[in-house]
Amino acid sequence: MSGPAPVGARIGSAQADFDCDGRPDLLEFFNAPRPGTYASVNAGKLARLTRSSGGVVELAFDGMPFDDPARNPLIGLADVNGDGCDDAIVNVGHGASTTFAAFVVFDGTRLAEVAENGEPAVFIYEGSVRHGTGIECRTTRGAAEIVSRAVSDYTSDFDWDVVERVYRWPTLTTLSLYSTATSVIQMSKAFEQPADFARYWGFTCGSLRTPGWAFTK
Ligand SMILES: [Ca+2]
Numbered sequence: 452m453s454g455p456a457p458v459g460a461r462i463g464s465a466q467a468d469f470d471c472d473g474r475p476d477l478l479e480f481f482n483a484p485r486p487g488t489y490a491s492v493n494a495g496k497l498a499r500l501t502r503s504s505g506g507v508v509e510l511a512f513d514g515m516p517f518d519d520p521a522r523n524p525l526i527g528l529a530d531v532n533g534d535g536c537d538d539a540i541v542n543v544g545h546g547a548s549t550t551f552a553a554f555v556v557f558d559g560t561r562l563a564e565v566a567e568n569g570e571p572a573v574f575i576y577e578g579s580v581r582h583g584t585g586i587e588c589r590t591t592r593g594a595a596e597i598v599s600r601a602v603s604d605y606t607s608d609f610d611w612d613v614v615e616r617v618y619r620w621p622t623l624t625t626l627s628l629y630s631t632a633t634s635v636i637q638m639s640k641a642f643e644q645p646a647d648f649a650r651y652w653g654f655t656c657g658s659l660r661t662p663g664w665a666f667t668k
């Protein structure tokens with residue numbers, strides 16, 4: 452990024468303990484259009500963390516292209532990387548029936564968008580009647596993981612093809628693919644959806660359960 456980013460309206464905020472000092476910090480989001488790929492599509496955003504100790508760190512990121520620039524990008528708060536500090540889950544775009552989520556983490560020094568192979572790590576969730584992707588944060592034998600489970604019944608009306616990808620954290624702000632597994636869920640009735648619907652259409656992380664409809668179905 453070159454030059455100061457013009458910062459527009461504040462479009463969201465949340466209080467949580469992002470630096471783990473036991474006191475709440477303030478995370479704010481601003482509309483921040485700037486030159487570059489997404490300048491004309493309202494994607495420029497700025498996250499600003501004001502720590503309870505007084506320090507301020509900022510992160511410019513791209514999110515929600517073509518969306519209402521006044522829309523709050525914050526999906527929710529949870530500890531995504533397992534260090535015990537709160538992190539932010541932000542909306543960075545959508546498909547026809549899906550939401551694209553990314554993670555904003557304070558690593559002790561800077562505010563960063565979690566990356567995989569040098570690019571923002573973007574996780575898709577939700578879906579339609581014939582496909583879905585669920586995201587889950589979990590810990591396996593002490594290792595924090597992000598699990599993505601994509602399902603579709605394109606190949607058979609009675610079968611859901613499942614692709615499960617598990618990611619782990621080499622650092623607090625980077626993810627890498629740890630394992631991939633495929634399986635099939637067989638249904639007795641055509642077009643029937645798996646019983647554990649939220650597992651394949653919802654986003655579960657800490658106390659965050661979204662979207663609500665995926666957890667009441
Ligand atoms: Ca704090």
Ligand SMILES: [Ca+2]
Nearest residue numbers: 530532534536
């Ligand atoms: Ca964390």
